[in-house]
Amino acid sequence: MFGKLHIKEELSKRGVAGIEDLLCPMCGKGEESISHLFLHCEVVWVLWSRFFRGWNVSFVVPNKVIDFLILWDELIPRSTIWKFIPRAVLWSVWKCRNEIIFQKGKVDSALLFFLARFRTVSWFEASFKDINIPFDSLVGDLKLADSIGRQNHRSVATSRWVPPPEGFIKLNVDGAMVKGWDKGGIGGLIRDDRGLKLGTFSEKIGGGPPILAELLAIKRGLSLIEELRSFPTQRIILESDSTTALKWIKNPDVCIPLFQSLVRGVATYVEGKGIISRHIVRAANWEVDELAKAGIG
Template identity: 40%
Template structure:
């Protein structure tokens, strides 16, 4: 039954309770998913990230359920809770790329997104790719994933070894703010990625390349090509 899987199962109930706990509230969830979806937005009408919670929870539970049934996966409640918060943060940033709140901060406390006023973002704003200045080359980077656990937005330094790099300074643009932060400051780099990031930083320094973050809407073509690259 859908209501048991998504709402009344002990794992699901714990997940809902922990998430809404960031807002310091307690509530009795509706009997089934359709009722929950119809009432959810009214609970926190001024919260831009609140409306993403049901989708992030339902999708994460459904994917985990399929992994357990079809791929002999195992239930890890801590990982599930983290996955939901990661998905929630990523979806929010994708919707509001001008939000200045860091992804890792949103993962730690999704309610921080309430500090961002989505109503102040102009609906008519258009994002587009901008050409580099004279004597500069620009490389737009994007990542894509084909299985659980792969990191998007990180690459090795082979792209910096192209012949045209010596003909002008290089600007590298990525919509992965976390990846750009890791390159510019390696303090928060996870241990298992430290060697990869060091390789990238070394190559970037040698080429005197400029690495900067851009909103995903500026990088849609690179995003499309990255997805096509993994089929």
């Protein structure tokens, strides 16, 4: 399987022309081989080590990837979600490597760790559909999947705010309009991975449809992050309970003409900063909902 990957070392062995730089695109130090890219690259090894620390595992890494994968399941034999981690890490590393080579991307260790956990949980939940632990909770702590019996998972609360992963901050926003749409309010809250509040706003806005309030809340929240300038190295997760607003921001072309200018401005900022935007149910977004309603006055 791994022999079919277009790793620089493999391409060079096959005599493919144009392979001049054999260095690993992730770390820029060792020659890019299968074992180096997926195991021994210092960037990737830090990624593996973060998973090991989460389970308090000490492990001497073998030279070959196939040996590593064979030994993996034996490290935590009673964990189900543990078995999903290698495929998520390998795929995330491969995607990151290709983005660096073909799209001139850069290594973002915090984002790489987040994506590996995100994919681990996504694939885990696809295989175990009766698991009802909040998705964000699992991304933040994979061990939750093994902490309680599967028959009890249904009793876990699914409508609560969950702190972001390490290295991230969360911006939660909401907009509210009074009946008749003649006035409204917006609210937002920025918190870190410990749940500590870093910034908040609650403001009155003019009239208009509810979607306008949601968009203005998102724009104000992003402006607040710029104003605070307290977390330059942390990645941002934007959460809103408006599926329409998030859909427009991810694809401004589907936005109605009335809000095109506003949406494109927000979308450009979100893309430029690499912000992850996510939908959150209203019940888990209740704090900013209260801030938005308080802003109406």
